[in-house]
Structure formats: structure tokens, C-alpha cells
Amino acid sequence: MPSYKAPVEDMMFVLKDVLGAGQVFAEIPAYAEIDTDVVENVLEEAGRFCTEILQPLNMSGDAEGCRLEGGVVRTPKGFAEAYAAFCDAGWGGLSASPDHGGQGLPRTVQILVDEMLSASNLSFGLFPGLTRGAYEAIEAHGDEALKALYLPKMIAGTWTGAMALTEGGAGSDLGLLKATAVPRGDGSYTVTGSKIFISSGDHDMAENVIHLVLARLPDAPAGTRGISLFLCPKYLVDRDGTPGARNAISVGALEHKMGIHAQPTCVMNYDGCQGWLVGEEHRGLAAMFTMMNAERLFVGMQGLGVADASYQTAATYARERLQGRATDIAGTAPIIAHPDVRRMLLSMLSFIEAGRALSLFTALEMDKEKFHPDPDIRRVSGGLVALLTPVIKAALTDFGFEAAVLGQQVLGGHGYIREWGQEQFVRDARIAMIYEGTNGIQAQDLVLRKLPLDGGRPVRTFLGLIRETLEQADGSAEAAAQCAALREALAHLEQVTARLVDGDLAGSDERNAAATDYLRLFALVSFGWLWLRMTLVVLKKGEGADAHARRKIALGRFFAGRILPQAGALARQIDAGSAPVMALAAGDF
Amino acid sequence: MPSYKAPVEDMMFVLKDVLGAGQVFAEIPAYAEIDTDVVENVLEEAGRFCTEILQPLNMSGDAEGCRLEGGVVRTPKGFAEAYAAFCDAGWGGLSASPDHGGQGLPRTVQILVDEMLSASNLSFGLFPGLTRGAYEAIEAHGDEALKALYLPKMIAGTWTGAMALTEGGAGSDLGLLKATAVPRGDGSYTVTGSKIFISSGDHDMAENVIHLVLARLPDAPAGTRGISLFLCPKYLVDRDGTPGARNAISVGALEHKMGIHAQPTCVMNYDGCQGWLVGEEHRGLAAMFTMMNAERLFVGMQGLGVADASYQTAATYARERLQGRATDIAGTAPIIAHPDVRRMLLSMLSFIEAGRALSLFTALEMDKEKFHPDPDIRRVSGGLVALLTPVIKAALTDFGFEAAVLGQQVLGGHGYIREWGQEQFVRDARIAMIYEGTNGIQAQDLVLRKLPLDGGRPVRTFLGLIRETLEQADGSAEAAAQCAALREALAHLEQVTARLVDGDLAGSDERNAAATDYLRLFALVSFGWLWLRMTLVVLKKGEGADAHARRKIALGRFFAGRILPQAGALARQIDAGSAPVMALAAGDF
Structure with missing residues (x-):
């Protein structure tokens, strides 16, 4: 069985001693109440939740997978209960605005919890990860009515979110998408189209699923400048926030994937469903990018988290497994004595700790960008965040996957079979290099857009x-x-x-x-x-x-x-x- | 669906034009009849068999997997029929000695067929691959009675072979193994022990399974110098070669693995079964190494073959998939126009073709080592083969896996789902870095044993x-x-x-x-x-x-x-x- 313990001491070392986050928080009025002791307590608590509740469901969730039954997705045994516990503890709204029921903790804390979620159960972690991306997009671009109706439930986790971008003919190039939206005259729209690869597209863990769907209005220009963003709930919501009638949204199929089997990756059909515009007409991609940037950092943490879970299992195995002789030990040695095994473990760990530090550096800049009173600091921080987002998404998932492959190799044949969970980490980590913009797209973003940004x-x-x-x-x-x-x-x-x-x-x-x-x-x-x-x-x-x-x-x-x-x-x-x-x-x- | 066509033109280019194999064959009396036209015909025929019979079973075999039913392993639908066709066409004895019914073709031809087998259906190819390793070990070390009884059936493919080395406590370090063998007094032995990770350990495709089992005799010294090799058939064979009573060999379990689902990887119990010594007492590891060296080259070809299958699918996809604009093309371009997609394809292909050339270079040295009339040439060739075997095993499987990961990446999300078969290639390719000696062990072999060999x-x-x-x-x-x-x-x-x-x-x-x-x-x-x-x-x-x-x-x-x-x-x-x-x-x- 894999073993995972949240590395809170290492996390606090970077946050406190290396980056001086306490000092930064003190400069930000919104974080006046937050000192690093509070942060450490939150991390300890989150680590316990991940180790005790989520990690035990990781292998069983992979083996069982999701099922499509009578048009409804069933998640694996234990997931719904774990999600209820997750929401009850308030983990869903950790970094969300207190205006809508969130706890208002810094992004730096959020990403460390994201790392733990991903390390203990990547498939599970994607549910709240996407929900957060969705409510952040609504918060940034939605009108007050939408915000009032949807944000509290999404922040509480009662409703989850999904991003509906990709179509069969439109993946990396969203300009090609064909889904349509037609005004109904009552301020809402009729949204029609079929989307693929929709994570958390449907499930039985929450009472509603809020889809953010990219589609074209009748008069839309071609390409990416003619795309608008629509909020389409699975169940239509009445004025006081009670879900009622089923919207015309259906699950076309569940994808059979290499990994993240406990995550329902759906073909979703929007069959003339009712939707509401988020942000301005034809400016949907900009609104979606709010969500995607947060998601890209989140996906980077997935790479990092899985790498750490694989590392911890590999290190445990290497300390216990006796095989071969080492130069300085009489008799059979634990394999951690062998230089080539150490090389693998050190390659993993030296990436994990540096990757975490880079993520925390970036998240702290995000906190400054959003809340720092000094506009010059906000501008500089915003530039750094824009620059580093593609680096974190691509590098942490590439190196994270490579680390998981090394962690599997440390166990030899025992890494290839299910028993220790190492092969699942490799399969699960692989998706992170692909979704939320392939790593090739991230590299283009860095070189073509981010290097020339703001005159360099x-x-x-x-x-x-x-x-x-x-x-x-x-x-x-x-x-x-x-x-x-x-x-x-x-x-x-x-x-x-x-x-x-x-x-x-x-x-x-x-x-x-x-x-x-x-x-x-x-x-x-x-x-x-x-x-x-x-x-x-x-x-x-x-x-x-x-x-x-x-x-x-x-x-x-x-x-x-x-x-x-x-x-x-x-x-x-x-x-x-x-x-x-x-x-x-x-x-x- | 994945597409695979054997790259016979590229293979012949290396064999004929680059390495001048025709010239080498002419110097070897055993190959007097073989010119490169014969070779090309064999390759064309093998390629057709792989594309038409084996490749269509690759994805279905992965999805269905093997099952253990009432102590017997059932292979996926179509495998038994395909194996019968394989044996009927004589593919099992391609490079085997004509003395026992083989076709006596060079190793150079054999490894190209191995590449095709691996590209079209790695799980299937492992059955004949292991059978060959087993009959080569028996041919090199067994006595005449064993050879007469077992070789013709194994070369014909009527019986398959399995290598039983690894135990729960003895993997990379075979010196730790605990299985025992006690003489029965009639020239045979009672073999007792439990082995894990036994590929082709049991199945329903052939009438007998011949296990080569490493075990210790009662007076055996500790460590690797006290290991002997025993031939233990699933069904005991009478004097005229008819399988009769069941030997005391049973399947303890089937492993749940990351990939090669159509390959029965078994926990095998040798419950006091009857076995026959192959080679000398306590010299079993040397005998097993005959088998393992051939297998290491074979496993290298697995890495190469899967990489090529992944490349061919990725290149087809990249030529057809329209997405994004390229600088020199108006409108939406096939993704092969994008430099980063080309980088991935070229990385794959430049490895595949060089890896194939290195394998062919080595196989030609194996042919010379075995059959060249000049003893000086045999010695030099033997040295090169020993030196290059770990390089081919490790490098072709490492780069092969990396290539399969790139081939998956070219397809983006479509590479992560089952549809195109790219994710299966990654899962299947992964095992090749682990079995037949992990790639770390190969590296140790190269540096510690092969560099100092014969004074360097x-x-x-x-x-x-x-x-x-x-x-x-x-x-x-x-x-x-x-x-x-x-x-x-x-x-x-x-x-x-x-x-x-x-x-x-x-x-x-x-x-x-x-x-x-x-x-x-x-x-x-x-x-x-x-x-x-x-x-x-x-x-x-x-x-x-x-x-x-x-x-x-x-x-x-x-x-x-x-x-x-x-x-x-x-x-x-x-x-x-x-x-x-x-x-x-x-x-x-």
C-alpha cells in the first residue's frame, strides 16, 4: 500500500523561512488576521484529512472507476461520503472570498492544500479544483445576480463546477468551436452543442453541477474573438437558490482513460439547455482565462503532489527492501544503500522541493497581485504570475510525471503491479501534461506571449x-x-x-x-x-x-x-x- | 484506431546498405542459402501477419485481459487462434537450428520480426519470445535426451516456455532465492518453491508449458554460486513426447498490472513438481544467462517496436488533425505544420531508426559470434555483443518509453483515452524498462562488468x-x-x-x-x-x-x-x- 504524509515541515520552511510569507501577509490588510501559525494549523488539519479520508479511497477508486447508469454518473464507493466530509469541514471555500462564505485564506495556503489533495487522491481533488476555477470565473466576470445565486453554494461545495471548452474538432484551437447560444429574450440563452473531455461533467456527489460553456452567439465573429461564456446548471435554480427542473443537459458517454478512473470525464450534450451569459458577449475566452490560469497552477500542483506521493512510497520501500550488497554494509543491504537507487530518489525529491518553492513563490505573487495596497507592487506581481503560470503548469507536470516514473522504477516489478499504487501515480500524473492546455501550448504561451509581455x-x-x-x-x-x-x-x-x-x-x-x-x-x-x-x-x-x-x-x-x-x-x-x-x-x- | 505497417524498406536499408549484411551472410556457411532478397520476402510476410492478425487483437486483448478460471489461465478472445496461425506459418522457429526443426535464419532477421511482433501486439509477442529464450537455453546447456524430447515441440511452438527466476524476496538479487530441488534418484528432481512475475506462466494457447526454474540443491553454497536450473513441464512428457499427467505446478494468482494485460503474469507454485537438471549443478545462473541475454535483446526490440507503433499512429494523426494556424499555411493547418509537433515526431523517429540500426549491428555480431568460420572474428563479435546487450536493453526501452509518451502527447486528450491506442503503448512499454533486469541493473552490468571485459x-x-x-x-x-x-x-x-x-x-x-x-x-x-x-x-x-x-x-x-x-x-x-x-x-x- 502507498503511504502519504503531508510534508508540512518542508512546506512551512519554504513559506516562512525562505519566502518570508508572514511579512507579506502583514502588508496585506485582507490577511491581517493570518499569521504563519494559523497557516501551519490549517496545513496540519488538511494533511490529516487527506491521509485519513482521501488517500484510502485512491486505489479503490481507481479499481472501481465511474459508471454511467441510466444517464447518471456514479462515482466509486466512498467518494460521495468523503466529499460531504470535505464540504462540512469547509475545505471547498478555503481561499474564496468571505463575501460569499469563503474563508479568505491566501492562495499560498490553497495551493499547498491542492498539493495534498492531489497527492492523496488526484481524481477526487479535481472536483473541488474545478469548482474553484468556476466560481472564480463567475466572481470575476458574472453580474451580481449570478454571483448571489451561485457563489455561496459553489463555495460551500454544495454545487460543483465544470469547464466545457473542448469539442471534437476544437481542442488546442478553441477558435474552431461550434457550440451555439441564442438569446431567449428573457435575459437567458439557449445553448446547443456537444463537448468532450469534460472533467466532473456529471456525478452523484453534489446536488447540482454548474457548467461553464463556451459557445457562439448568432452574430459572433469567427475565431476566438467570437466566443462567449455561459453558465448552464444541471438543475435549473429558482430565485431562492433551490434546484428544480432538469436542464436539457445530458451525458453522452464516459471516456475510458489511462488513469484518473475515479474522475468522470464526460462527453456532454447541451441540447438546447438554458444558460446565462458570464461577462460580455464575445469576450468569453477572456473570462475563461481567469478560470484557466487558476486551473493551470492547480494542475501544476497535481504533478507535484503525485510526484511526492510516489516519492514517499518509493523511499519507504527503498529503506525496507533488502536486495544486493552495498560497499559499506556487510550482508544484504536495503536498496537505499545503492547509489543508483539514491540517484532516482534524489532526482525526485530535488525536483519536488524546488517545484514547491516555485509554486509558493508564484502563489505569493498572486496574493500580492490581488490584495497588496501598493499598485506598483500589484503590477509587478501580476507580471510575474503571468510569466510563471505556464512554467509551473508544464514543468511541474513534466517533471512530476518523470518523477512518478522514477518512483515506479525504484520498486522494480513491484512498481508495475497494482499492489503499491506506484503504477496508478504514473497513469494519473500523465493527464496533467495534457489538460488545461497541453505542455506544448504552455511553452508557446511562455515564449510567444509572456516573454514580450509589458515590453519584457x-x-x-x-x-x-x-x-x-x-x-x-x-x-x-x-x-x-x-x-x-x-x-x-x-x-x-x-x-x-x-x-x-x-x-x-x-x-x-x-x-x-x-x-x-x-x-x-x-x-x-x-x-x-x-x-x-x-x-x-x-x-x-x-x-x-x-x-x-x-x-x-x-x-x-x-x-x-x-x-x-x-x-x-x-x-x-x-x-x-x-x-x-x-x-x-x-x-x- | 492505431495503424501499423512494418517498415520493411527502412529495415532493409540498414541491413543491406548500411551494414552490408549480405556480405556477412556470404562469409558464413550456415547462411550460404540466405541472400537479402530472401530476407526481404520473410520480412514482408511477417509484416503482413502482424498487421492483419496480431494488431487487430492488441486493443481488444488489453481491454479483456487474462482471467484465472478454476486454476487455469484463459487468454483473451482470438489469441489462441492467432497463436495457432503463428505456429502453422513457422514463425516460432525462424532463427532456431534446423537440427531440431527450425528455419535457421539469422538473428538479424529474427530481431526485425521481434520488432514487428512487439509493435503490433507486445503481449502476444512475449509468448514466442520467451519460448525462444527457453529453447535456446536448453539447446545450449541441456543434455541430448532433454533436447530431443523438448526442442522440436518448443521450436514448433506446440509447447511454450517460461522463465521462473524471481521470488518475493529475490528480484534483482537472485542470490537470495529459496526454491529447492532434491534428487529423486531416477535422474530427476523434486522442485519446490513459489515464484512471482512469471510471464506466460500458464495459458490456454498451447498443449504444454515448459518452465525453466531456478532452485537450490541440498548441498548448494549460498548466494548466486549455489543455484541450479531445472526444466519442469506443466504436463509430464512420456518417452515419445506425448504430454500426460499434470505435474505439481499451479497458478497462485494472476498479477494486476499497469499494462500487457493480455500477458498472463503469474504467481507460480512449484509444489514438489518433477524437474530435470539443465546444465551442471550450481551453474544454473550461467545457463539462465544464455536465455537472459537473448531475452534482453528481445526486450530492447519491444521498446523499439512499441515506439514505432506509437510513432506511426502519431504521424497519421498529425497529418490529419486540423488545429491552429501555421506561419506558411492559410487557414487552419494540420498539426504536423507546427514546429513543436514536428519536434516530438522527429525525436521519436530519430531514436527509432538509430535504435534499430544499433540492434541490427549487434544482431549481426551475434550471427558472426555463433557461426563465423574465423575464430578471431567470433571472439571480437562476442565481445561486442556482450558490451552492447545491456545498452540495447536499457536504452531502447528507456527511449522507447519516452517516445511512446511523446506519441501520446501528439494526440493531446485523444492520446489519454483508449480510442487511438496510444495510452496502451505507454502502459505496455513501461514494463520493458523493468523486466529481464531493471535498466539500473543493465547500467551496472555495462559499467562494472562489460567495460573491464577482456581487458577492455x-x-x-x-x-x-x-x-x-x-x-x-x-x-x-x-x-x-x-x-x-x-x-x-x-x-x-x-x-x-x-x-x-x-x-x-x-x-x-x-x-x-x-x-x-x-x-x-x-x-x-x-x-x-x-x-x-x-x-x-x-x-x-x-x-x-x-x-x-x-x-x-x-x-x-x-x-x-x-x-x-x-x-x-x-x-x-x-x-x-x-x-x-x-x-x-x-x-x-
Whole structure:
């Protein structure tokens, strides 16, 4: 059986000691009541809930899966009860606005809980994750009537949310979508179309499902500028918020997937159902992007969470499994004594901790962007969030999947069978590289849209922060090797960035051909930066202080020596340009 | 639905034009009758069989899986009939000795058929693959009576083979195994023990299953030097080869696995069954290694085959799926127009073709090792085979899995659901990195055993071949960039090799910590070498001659520019040594 315990100590180390979140919260009036002790208590409580309630349902949910019975989706045994407990404890509205019943905790806390949800039960975690994305979009773009009617129930978790974007002919390119909406004359619309890959599209865990559906109005221009967003509830809601008649929404099919079997991924038919416009006409994609950006950070946490669950299981197994001899141990050794097993575990863990630090850094910028009293700080933070969102989505899910594959490998044949749950982590982690915009799309977003954003200010700011840390570390003998490795990797990143922004790689094919390698390079340098920051904090306390300190130091050195050199190779690959990519005619593949 | 067509033209190009197999066959009396036209006909025929009979059963076999009913394993619908057709056509004994009814074709042909089997139906292909491993071990080590009784039926496929090595407490470390064998006094033995992860352990496709079981005799020394190999048939066989009474062998359970659902992976109980010694007492591991080396090459072909099946499906999809705009196309473009999609397809294909060339190079050395009249050539070939076997097993399955993950990514959400079969390829490919010795074990084998082999001669020979090709390419302007990239990567490999053999990295921890990165570096350089060889052949014909030539040129350049730079990073990672890997105490993980 897999084992998972929420790494609250590691989380608090980053939040408090590395990022100084307490200081930031103190500057934000909305967080006046929140100190890091409160945060730690919340995390401990969330960790307990995940370990005790959600993790025991993870393997059984995978084995049983969802079923479509008489047009209704049935979730696996125990899920409805667990969801009720989840809502009762108020986890659904953790970071939601107190105006509509939320607890108003910072995004930094929310994403750590997201990590735990994903680690203990990714399929389950997607229900509240999507609900939050939906209510955030309604909160940002809906009119007051919609907000009053829908937000309290969604924040409480009584109703869940679903995003209905993709169609059979419109995936990465939403401009091609065909669903239609026609005004009814009473302020509502008739929405018609068929959508695929709709997570949480239908289920038996909540009393209503609120679909946010992208569709075209009759006079809509072609492409992405002619898409509007509609709220379509499964059950129509009367004025006092009571669900009544069934809306004309039906489940066409349940998809058979590689993983997340406990998640109902539906083909949804909107058969002339009644819907309400969210935001302005033809501006639906912008409204949807509010939801998608939050979801992208959430999906990044899925990659991270699954990686940590896989790591914890692999480390437990490696400490217990006796096999082979090691040089310094008489007789048969636990496999953790073998260097190649350690290499796998350290690769996983050095990514997990740096990935968490990057997510927390970004979430703290989100908190500042939303609530900081200083508009200049809000602007700078907004730029950093925009820049880092695709990096987190793609890098945390790519590295997260790779980590889960390593975690499976540590167990050998025992990782390939169901018993320890490692193979499920690989299957579940795989989706995160695909949905909410494939990782290739994220890379395009980073290179084509985010690098040039605001005249390139966000990326300059971010690279400046890295140089700042390097300057702070100057003169530390203990961190010298790490600094040298990071300095070299940063030089590669800076050089390639300049070429992509307005140098010889600024053409469209060049940027596209470079994008995936560039995002990975960007992530590696970011991780290296955060390892240096973590290292400097620990060194201040004294390197050998305790197991926690020893672990940080060892991981930072491992990352610098055995992972970061890949930055140089990525820069070289980008250097080769688009010519080798574009040479072959489509018919010659 | 996935699509697969055996790439016979590409296979023949490597075999005939690049490696000059026709010339080699002519030097070998056993292959006097075999010219490359014969080979091409066999491959065309095998390709047809795989496309028409095996591939249509791949997805249905995965969905249905194997079942254990009343102690007997039932394979999925259609498998037994397909296996009968397979045996009728003589595919089981393709490379087996004509002395026992085989067709005596070269290993080079066999592995190409293995690739096709794996591409069209990996679960199915494992049945004959293991049978071959088993009959090769019996042929090499069994006495004449055993050979006469078992080989003809196994070569015909009437009986299948299984390897019973792993136990619950003995996986990578076979020295820990506990199964016992006691002489009965009539030349046979009573074999008792429980084995896990036994592929093809039981099924309903053939009239008998021949288990090769590792066990200890009563007086056996501890560890790997006290293991003997026993042949234990499911049904005891009388003198004229008729199966009769059931032997005391039972299926304890069927494993629930991530993939290869149509393969019965069994817990097998040998409950005091009757067995016969294969080879000498206490020398069972050596006998088993005959089988395992052949199996390791076979497993490498599984990685390659699945990668090609995934590639072909992804390329078809990418040519047809319209999504997004490309710079040089008006309106919506097929996704193959997008540089990032091409990057994925080219990464897959440049590995597939180089991996196939490396496998064929090795198989041709196996043919020479076995049959060449010149003993010096046999010795050199034997060294190369020993050196390259772990590289092929590990690199082809690692890169093969990575390719399948890319092939899935090309399809986005459609790759995560069952529909196109891409997710099955990922699940099926994953096992190949684990069984027949995990890829970590292969890396240890390469660094600790194969580099020092015969005073280092095999590795010197191999690196010498690469330098030879570089010298031949000298002066070719068209190949200059490829040569430069390969020369640099080779320098890294040579330098690291020297340090591992008798330099500063020759200590046990250093070698172990370097092993996995080293094997990958070794494979990348080998692939780069074979791309240069393929390129030189094509350039001689004229670069733009036809689509085939254009494809080779483009792929070779892509590999040199966009993949080979990783060699430098791997060398740097090895350079960091074992210190960052060993720093942390086991309890601090």
C-alpha cells in the first residue's frame, strides 16, 4: 500500500523561512488576521484529512472507476461520503472570498492544500479544483445576480463546477468551436452543442453541477474573438437558490482513460439547455482565462503532489527492501544503500522541493497581485504570475510525471503491479501534461506571449531576482559550487531569452521550435535559484543543525551537480534552430 | 484506431546498405542459402501477419485481459487462434537450428520480426519470445535426451516456455532465492518453491508449458554460486513426447498490472513438481544467462517496436488533425505544420531508426559470434555483443518509453483515452524498462562488468569503429556539422570511459553512481554514430534522390543538432561524482 504524509515541515520552511510569507501577509490588510501559525494549523488539519479520508479511497477508486447508469454518473464507493466530509469541514471555500462564505485564506495556503489533495487522491481533488476555477470565473466576470445565486453554494461545495471548452474538432484551437447560444429574450440563452473531455461533467456527489460553456452567439465573429461564456446548471435554480427542473443537459458517454478512473470525464450534450451569459458577449475566452490560469497552477500542483506521493512510497520501500550488497554494509543491504537507487530518489525529491518553492513563490505573487495596497507592487506581481503560470503548469507536470516514473522504477516489478499504487501515480500524473492546455501550448504561451509581455518587464524582473540571490550568496564558500552552476545556467537562459525576444531566434518558426526546450531550461534555472535560496537560509542556521538542514544542503548540491548541467544541453539544442525541425515535408514523415 | 505497417524498406536499408549484411551472410556457411532478397520476402510476410492478425487483437486483448478460471489461465478472445496461425506459418522457429526443426535464419532477421511482433501486439509477442529464450537455453546447456524430447515441440511452438527466476524476496538479487530441488534418484528432481512475475506462466494457447526454474540443491553454497536450473513441464512428457499427467505446478494468482494485460503474469507454485537438471549443478545462473541475454535483446526490440507503433499512429494523426494556424499555411493547418509537433515526431523517429540500426549491428555480431568460420572474428563479435546487450536493453526501452509518451502527447486528450491506442503503448512499454533486469541493473552490468571485459578490448573496439566512421566522413561538407557534433560527444564518452575503467571514477560508489548516465551517454553516441553511417550511405546516392533519402538526411541532422547535445550534460553529471548521491544518510530520505 502507498503511504502519504503531508510534508508540512518542508512546506512551512519554504513559506516562512525562505519566502518570508508572514511579512507579506502583514502588508496585506485582507490577511491581517493570518499569521504563519494559523497557516501551519490549517496545513496540519488538511494533511490529516487527506491521509485519513482521501488517500484510502485512491486505489479503490481507481479499481472501481465511474459508471454511467441510466444517464447518471456514479462515482466509486466512498467518494460521495468523503466529499460531504470535505464540504462540512469547509475545505471547498478555503481561499474564496468571505463575501460569499469563503474563508479568505491566501492562495499560498490553497495551493499547498491542492498539493495534498492531489497527492492523496488526484481524481477526487479535481472536483473541488474545478469548482474553484468556476466560481472564480463567475466572481470575476458574472453580474451580481449570478454571483448571489451561485457563489455561496459553489463555495460551500454544495454545487460543483465544470469547464466545457473542448469539442471534437476544437481542442488546442478553441477558435474552431461550434457550440451555439441564442438569446431567449428573457435575459437567458439557449445553448446547443456537444463537448468532450469534460472533467466532473456529471456525478452523484453534489446536488447540482454548474457548467461553464463556451459557445457562439448568432452574430459572433469567427475565431476566438467570437466566443462567449455561459453558465448552464444541471438543475435549473429558482430565485431562492433551490434546484428544480432538469436542464436539457445530458451525458453522452464516459471516456475510458489511462488513469484518473475515479474522475468522470464526460462527453456532454447541451441540447438546447438554458444558460446565462458570464461577462460580455464575445469576450468569453477572456473570462475563461481567469478560470484557466487558476486551473493551470492547480494542475501544476497535481504533478507535484503525485510526484511526492510516489516519492514517499518509493523511499519507504527503498529503506525496507533488502536486495544486493552495498560497499559499506556487510550482508544484504536495503536498496537505499545503492547509489543508483539514491540517484532516482534524489532526482525526485530535488525536483519536488524546488517545484514547491516555485509554486509558493508564484502563489505569493498572486496574493500580492490581488490584495497588496501598493499598485506598483500589484503590477509587478501580476507580471510575474503571468510569466510563471505556464512554467509551473508544464514543468511541474513534466517533471512530476518523470518523477512518478522514477518512483515506479525504484520498486522494480513491484512498481508495475497494482499492489503499491506506484503504477496508478504514473497513469494519473500523465493527464496533467495534457489538460488545461497541453505542455506544448504552455511553452508557446511562455515564449510567444509572456516573454514580450509589458515590453519584457516581467522576465527582466524575474532574472533580476536570480542575479540578486547570486549576489547575496557571493563569498559563501559552502555555496560556491552551487553558485557557479547556477551562474552558468543563468547565463544560458539570459542569452537564449535575448535571442528569442528580439534576436536571431525571434521569428515565428524559431520561437515555436525552441519553446519546449526553452520552458524546461527556464524551469531548471528557476529550480536552481530556489535551491540556492533554500541553501542560504539553512547555511545561516548552520549546515549540520539537524536532519532537515542536512537534507536541504544535500539536495541543493545534488541538484546543482547532477541535474542543472542539462541547462547547457537545452541551450545548445535551441541553438540548432528550427531548420532541423522544419526540413522534412509533411508527407515525408 | 492505431495503424501499423512494418517498415520493411527502412529495415532493409540498414541491413543491406548500411551494414552490408549480405556480405556477412556470404562469409558464413550456415547462411550460404540466405541472400537479402530472401530476407526481404520473410520480412514482408511477417509484416503482413502482424498487421492483419496480431494488431487487430492488441486493443481488444488489453481491454479483456487474462482471467484465472478454476486454476487455469484463459487468454483473451482470438489469441489462441492467432497463436495457432503463428505456429502453422513457422514463425516460432525462424532463427532456431534446423537440427531440431527450425528455419535457421539469422538473428538479424529474427530481431526485425521481434520488432514487428512487439509493435503490433507486445503481449502476444512475449509468448514466442520467451519460448525462444527457453529453447535456446536448453539447446545450449541441456543434455541430448532433454533436447530431443523438448526442442522440436518448443521450436514448433506446440509447447511454450517460461522463465521462473524471481521470488518475493529475490528480484534483482537472485542470490537470495529459496526454491529447492532434491534428487529423486531416477535422474530427476523434486522442485519446490513459489515464484512471482512469471510471464506466460500458464495459458490456454498451447498443449504444454515448459518452465525453466531456478532452485537450490541440498548441498548448494549460498548466494548466486549455489543455484541450479531445472526444466519442469506443466504436463509430464512420456518417452515419445506425448504430454500426460499434470505435474505439481499451479497458478497462485494472476498479477494486476499497469499494462500487457493480455500477458498472463503469474504467481507460480512449484509444489514438489518433477524437474530435470539443465546444465551442471550450481551453474544454473550461467545457463539462465544464455536465455537472459537473448531475452534482453528481445526486450530492447519491444521498446523499439512499441515506439514505432506509437510513432506511426502519431504521424497519421498529425497529418490529419486540423488545429491552429501555421506561419506558411492559410487557414487552419494540420498539426504536423507546427514546429513543436514536428519536434516530438522527429525525436521519436530519430531514436527509432538509430535504435534499430544499433540492434541490427549487434544482431549481426551475434550471427558472426555463433557461426563465423574465423575464430578471431567470433571472439571480437562476442565481445561486442556482450558490451552492447545491456545498452540495447536499457536504452531502447528507456527511449522507447519516452517516445511512446511523446506519441501520446501528439494526440493531446485523444492520446489519454483508449480510442487511438496510444495510452496502451505507454502502459505496455513501461514494463520493458523493468523486466529481464531493471535498466539500473543493465547500467551496472555495462559499467562494472562489460567495460573491464577482456581487458577492455570490446569497448576499445567499439569506440574504434566510431572513430573509423568519423575518418571516412572527413572531407564531406554535407556531413561536417554531424561529424563535429559526434566528435564532441565521442570525446565526452571516451574521457568518461577512461575515468571509469581505471581513473578517478573507478571506485565502486563512483561507478554505480555514474552507471545510468553513462549508459545513456553511450547510447546517444552510438545513435549518433549510426546516423552518421546512414547519412554517408545516403549522401553517396545523392541527398535529394527520393523521399527516403531526404528523410534520412533530415533525421540525422535533427539528431545531431537537437538530441546529441545531451551527451555533454551527461558527462557533466557524471563529473559531479558520487558525493552528492551518497551524502544523505538513509534515514534522512
